[in-house]
Amino acid sequence: MAFVQAAPVLNNQYLDDRVLRSYVRRILPRTMLGAIEPGLIDLGDYAATAWTLARSRERGEPRLVQWDAWGGRIDRIELTPAWIAAQPLAARHGLVAAGHEPAFAAHARVHQFALAYLFHCASEFYTCPLAMSDGVATALKASGNQRLIERALPHLLSRDPEQFWIAGQWMTENSGGSDVAGTETVAREEKGRWRLYGRKWFVSAVNAQAALALARPAGAAAGSDALALFYLEPRKPDGRWRNIVVDRLKDKLGTRELPTAEIHLNGAPAELVGEAKHGVRQIAPVLNITRTWNAVGALATMRRCIALVRDYANRRIAFGRPLAEHPLFQDTLAGMQAEFEAAFHLVFFVVELLGRVQCGQADDAQQNLLRLLTPLAKLWTGKLAVTIASETCESIGGMGYLEDSGVPQLLRDAQVWPIWEGASNVQALDFLRALHGAGGLQSLLSAQRTILSQVQAPELEPCVRSVRASATIIADWLQKASTGERDRLEAGGRELAFGLARMFALALLARHAEWALRAENDPRPAAATRRFADHGVLRLKSNGLHDAQMLAGDNY
Ligand code: UCC
Numbered sequence: 001m002a003f004v005q006a007a008p009v010l011n012n013q014y015l016d017d018r019v020l021r022s023y024v025r026r027i028l029p030r031t032m033l034g035a036i037e038p039g040l041i042d043l044g045d046y047a048a049t050a051w052t053l054a055r056s057r058e059r060g061e062p063r064l065v066q067w068d069a070w071g072g073r074i075d076r077i078e079l080t081p082a083w084i085a086a087q088p089l090a091a092r093h094g095l096v097a098a099g100h101e102p103a104f105a106a107h108a109r110v111h112q113f114a115l116a117y118l119f120h121c122a123s124e125f126y127t128c129p130l131a132m133s134d135g136v137a138t139a140l141k142a143s144g145n146q147r148l149i150e151r152a153l154p155h156l157l158s159r160d161p162e163q164f165w166i167a168g169q170w171m172t173e174n175s176g177g178s179d180v181a182g183t184e185t186v187a188r189e190e191k192g193r194w195r196l197y198g199r200k201w202f203v204s205a206v207n208a209q210a211a212l213a214l215a216r217p218a219g220a221a222a223g224s225d226a227l228a229l230f231y232l233e234p235r236k237p238d239g240r241w242r243n244i245v246v247d248r249l250k251d252k253l254g255t256r257e258l259p260t261a262e263i264h265l266n267g268a269p270a271e272l273v274g275e276a277k278h279g280v281r282q283i284a285p286v287l288n289i290t291r292t293w294n295a296v297g298a299l300a301t302m303r304r305c306i307a308l309v310r311d312y313a314n315r316r317i318a319f320g321r322p323l324a325e326h327p328l329f330q331d332t333l334a335g336m337q338a339e340f341e342a343a344f345h346l347v348f349f350v351v352e353l354l355g356r357v358q359c360g361q362a363d364d365a366q367q368n369l370l371r372l373l374t375p376l377a378k379l380w381t382g383k384l385a386v387t388i389a390s391e392t393c394e395s396i397g398g399m400g401y402l403e404d405s406g407v408p409q410l411l412r413d414a415q416v417w418p419i420w421e422g423a424s425n426v427q428a429l430d431f432l433r434a435l436h437g438a439g440g441l442q443s444l445l446s447a448q449r450t451i452l453s454q455v456q457a458p459e460l461e462p463c464v465r466s467v468r469a470s471a472t473i474i475a476d477w478l479q480k481a482s483t484g485e486r487d488r489l490e491a492g493g494r495e496l497a498f499g500l501a502r503m504f505a506l507a508l509l510a511r512h513a514e515w516a517l518r519a520e521n522d523p524r525p526a527a528a529t530r531r532f533a534d535h536g537v538l539r540l541k542s543n544g545l546h547d548a549q550m551l552a553g554d555n556y
Contacts, residue, residue, distance in 0.1 A: 005399060008312040010051045013118055014044025017303065019344050024114060026515050032104055036111050039093055043118040050122030062259035064249045075246040077207045080257045086126035088161035095119060096134045097157045109355035113296050120300035124257035129166035129205035131293030135286030136167035136212050142285045143273045148231050152210055169286050170213035172202040178426045180214060180280065181224040185265060187215040195267040196230060206246060206261035209233060212286060213270065214279045227279035230270035243267040254412035290421045291378040292354060295347045298381035298417040302340040305392035305410055309333060312396050332395065336388050338531035343381050345512055346505035350377045368438040369447050375434065379427035380501035382418035389414035428493035441478065444504065445471055451507045455514045459526055463510045463533040470503040470537045477540050491545040499538040506533055
């Protein structure tokens with residue numbers, strides 16, 4: 001019989017995940033883990049089944065139906081079956097609610113993001129509106145606007161599918177998604193109520209029941225500080241739009257199940273969230289929450305890729321033995337695993353901090369640390385997910401390049417992680433903004449010293465030395481860059497951010513490895529630590545600005 005290859009298969013995505021399971025055993029109280037584990041196992045099953053479905057059928061896409069048979073403008077969004085299934089599932093599992101409920105106090109965010117991590121790859125990017133809903137709930141809480149808190153939070157944080165709402169974040173306009181200062185949407189107060197007029201250019205999850213939007217109050221000054229933040233419920237209870245038209249759905253490289261739209265606001269009724277200015281400051285909590293979701297989603301992509309490659313490598317026979325037994329293949333997979341494992345510990349450390357800050361259990365240094373690490377985690381994991389997805393296609397060979405294997409979709413989808421919620425350079429600049437606000441690296445370096453003090457195993461010693469050496473180089477580079485022209489610091493901002501993310505991740509991975517050696521007698525996290533350290537941490541350039549200007553200005 002002719003040779004036929006076996007497709008990769010996924011088992012329960014929680015039970016099979018050594019990294020997640022070991023992490024939650026270290027971090028969570030035993031009683032809490034016992035209480036939440038059935039939910040994690042449930043989602044782990046759903047994630048594995050959804051993969052089989054995704055491979056076995058044409059993936060659907062949302063459709064915009066603009067007109068009814070009688071000529072009426074309806075702009076109905078028809079969703080994919082997975083999106084329709086995701087709504088009650090997300091509500092019942094509390095994918096947003098779990099992060100805000102008091103039962104597990106500071107651990108609430110670890111619970112929520114473990115769920116999100118398991119759900120993401122099976123959700124067809126329903127995690128996007130979940131992220132925004134979480135962000136909107138967080139921003140409304142921060143605003144102190146009691147009316148809106150009472151109006152929206154019971155829906156956004158509901159576990160009842162009938163009550164559960166998703167929310168959107170409407171910032172991006174034609175003039176740009178990174179630089180919102182050019183926002184042209186105008187807010188006018190008419191008969192005692194605000195109405196928005198303008199065009200929003202990227203509206204993710206346009207079917208959301210609520211949204212936050214930036215707009216410029218009529219007559220306000222130019223620039224971003226004069227923008228105000230508004231709350232909207234875009235549709236009436238019967239589903240008709242409130243003075244909004246959906247122009248079209250975007251034709252995207254990936255995330256194609258997610259209905260991302262261009263819309264016109266033709267006097268959409270809205271409510272001020274806070275002051276009629278400082279809108280960017282008011283929407284910033286949304287950005288920080290969605291960036292955390294972004295990092296968790298990127299991790300989920302990496303984990304899915306590695307799970308597929310791992311399974312495939314055991315089935316695929318080449319040159320007389322399974323791929324998994326070829327030393328060079330083992331080396332490739334080990335490299336992916338080590339990067340993923342380090343990224344995992346950085347992202348979930350951010351999640352832990354978020355939980356502590358939210359519960360009022362964090363001191364100033366920890367608050368600074370969260371602010372510093374959030375853009376770093378988003379920046380690094382976004383890029384890493386693309387690298388790992390690309391390596392996955394290659395590892396699965398020709399089949400990994402075929403659409404109906406389901407693998408190319410992972411790569412196309414992965415490309416969104418470094419782009420939305422602020423591209424890599426926006427994260428680097430946000431890190432510099434946070435660094436300025438925190439008065440330097442002190443909180444990060446001091447936390448890192450505490451983490452490293454918990455690592456004693458001799459086999460991890462070189463890794464600890466590597467972290468310490470990197471810290472010295474970074475501090476030195478930063479000191480020189482900060483005293484020179486601002487452009488030099490900015491030009492090095494991306495590599496500085498990558499270096500810091502990788503350095504801190506190495507420290508965290510080493511700490512987990514130490515625990516796993518002692519508590520679980522498991523040497524694999526230590527192997528991942530050594531491998532990750534071998535990959536290197538820093539790529540800071542000494543002649544960055546000068547060379548960059550010469551090369552970028554080269555017009556051939
Ligand atoms: O919407 C999109 C798609 C949604 C999909 C979400 C899915 C997530 C998926 C997960 C699935 C698992 S994409 C579009 C997203 N857009 C962005 O992310 C915007 C990117 N641009 C930036 O972040 C820029 O840096 C801006 C817009 C923040 C720059 O604006 P400004 O006005 O020029 O910035 P300023 O003047 O530096 O900051 C204004 C204020 C300052 O505070 P005050 O007024 O007190 O001085 C800043 O400190 O905002 C504060 N601020 C922040 N605070 C700015 N950024 C932050 C921050 N990150 N955290 C806290």
